[in-house]
Amino acid sequence: MLRYAYFPGCVAQGACHELHQSTIAISQALDIELIELKKAACCGSGTYKEDSQLLEDTVNARNIALAESLNLPLLTHCSTCQGVIGHVDERLKEAKENDVEYFNQVNGFLKKENCSPYQGTTEVKHILWALISDYGLDALQAKVVKSLKGLKCAAFYGCYLLRAQKHLPFDNPFNPQSLEQVFSVLGATPVFYEGRIKCCGWPLSSYATEQSFKMAGKNLLDAINNGADCIVTPCPLCHLNLDSRQPEVAKVIQKKLDLPILHLPQLVGLALGIEPEKLGLNNHVVSTAKVLHLLGY
Known part of the structure; x- marks a missing residue:
């Protein structure tokens, strides 16, 4: 254990x-x-x-x-x-x-x-790296009871995970692959897009709200335009700016968004067969119903 x-x-x-x-x-x-x-x-x-x-x-x-x-x-x-x-x-x-x-x-x-x-x-x-380096991708794949096949997932890493430390032993800070590796073993299709390693805009949100929302909006549109069904992030602050503020972001950029934002453990939990309610997927501002529908819920 x-x-x-x-x-x-x-x-x-x-x-x-x-x-x-x-x-x-x-x-x-x-x-x-x-x-x-x-x-x-x-x-x-x-x-x-x-x-x-x-x-x-x-x-x-x-x-x-x-x-x-x-x-x-x-x-x-x-x-x-x-x-x-x-x-x-x-x-x-x-x-x-x-x-x-x-x-x-x-x-x-x-x-x-x-x-x-x-x-x-x-x-x-971080739990992302623990799943890969300690638990192991093969062992994680063996635990999958509900494949996420057909779900196109866009990663959003967050600045601090990639660039805050001098040394990043588990990934490449400029071309990370760890989230996409997890998506693949769960059966989902990774979506690669430019915004996946950029800032969500959260650090600006308290004093430059419009600029923050424009940053978030650009990343969201980038994921949507590359075919993503959802964004999956290992950062709750990114989640706040991309999910809870998405309706406000949409107004600022004057574009329809409606892109579900999942926490990494929620995505893993779905593949493990855990009921969506037990993962808190009913607590999001942007409904996760589209994701659940694609997975047969």
């Missing part, structure tokens, strides 16, 4: 609760044990470092240390969390070797709060 220290993140416990719901559902179906880090803090989504790099490193050193105390890798299903926490892990592992003073400064703050020290003994891994 695979075991992970599960870092659900903020969005999956709030605006995208269906992501947490579907992650739990597929982990049970695949016999993966998740031990939730209930004392973990928000990774900061890249905002802490705007004020203090030390703050971002200390908060996330504590998150990683919680996983280390269990002697488990930290698992997240959020590409933003992966990018932030993974980059902190990289930076602190380098500091342990080359900047001991800074490394000790971070652990000094943890000690003041009676927290376990960061040691740099584990890894931070």
Whole structure:
């Protein structure tokens, strides 16, 4: 049995609760044990470092240390969390070797709060990469009970998953294939399009809303024009901009969209034969009915 220290993140416990719901559902179906880090803090989504790099490193050193105390890798299903926490892990592992003073400064703050020290003994891994490198594509394919044949899926990776870390051992940041590999073993047809590795526009949405929506709209139209039945993303923030704001995006770009946006665990869950309601597929702003109809529901 695979075991992970599960870092659900903020969005999956709030605006995208269906992501947490579907992650739990597929982990049970695949016999993966998740031990939730209930004392973990928000990774900061890249905002802490705007004020203090030390703050971002200390908060996330504590998150990683919680996983280390269990002697488990930290698992997240959020590409933003992966990018932030993974980059902190990289930076602190380098500091342990080359900047001991800074490394000790971070652990000094943890000690003041009676927290376990960061040691740099584990890894931070997105569920996408865990499915491929730990569980294995062949093993995942063997678990498929409902092929997704006939469903054309467009990947939307998210910036943080591809470009936040210095090293990306599980994929190519400029020509990723991991999502498409998962689609294929589930029986779906991958749709390749230019927008799949671009920004969804979420980081701009609070202060440049129209520009954010235009970015989202361009990516959505790109996927639609290349024949996608849906977009599948490993990032809940991308999901928010592409799904929950899609009606507003459509008004800004003055185009009809109506493209379902699925979380990666939801797509996997459908192939595993899990009922759509148990995956939270009825919680989306853009109806997923077209996807379910194509799959015979």
